[in-house]
Amino acid sequence: MYYWYYPYYCPGCYYGPVYPSVRQYPPVDPDFFHQSANEMKKLMQDVSLVLDKLADSKEFDEQVMHAAQVADQEEVERLIESAGISSAVEITFNPDNIRLEFSSKIEGEDCCHISIALRWR
Numbered sequence: 001m002y003y004w005y006y007p008y009y010c011p012g013c014y015y016g017p018v019y020p021s022v023r024q025y026p027p028v029d030p031d032f033f034h035q036s037a038n039e040m041k042k043l044m045q046d047v048s049l050v051l052d053k054l055a056d057s058k059e060f061d062e063q064v065m066h067a068a069q070v071a072d073q074e075e076v077e078r079l080i081e082s083a084g085i086s087s088a089v090e091i092t093f094n095p096d097n098i099r100l101e102f103s104s105k106i107e108g109e110d111c112c113h114i115s116i117a118l119r120w121r
Helices: 033-054 058-069 073-081
Strands: 090-091 098-105 109-119
Touching: 033 058, 033 098, 033 109, 058 073, 073 090
Parallel strands: none
Antiparallel strands: 090 098, 098 109
């Protein structure tokens, strides 16, 4: 009778040492990542401007909601941009909420996005 120290016995199986494969990784370049982080800070400032405007003025909120209710996309965009933002923002809305997607590019390449959704119903 054979007593094997592994959980099961497998005749003909090799249980020798297993060496991890050696992988070569390219050197890292943090420049784009660093620029993305700085662009994200700018996006966060723009999000903060919009949220401050929405939180401070019920009159502004009413204007945005009314324009959305009558499906006036241009007016909703104009109102949101009037908060003083400098970033590109894509605005979508429905009877329940509004979604704002802020995005930025570095040298023509997408680098970062922030999405916020606010319910009004």
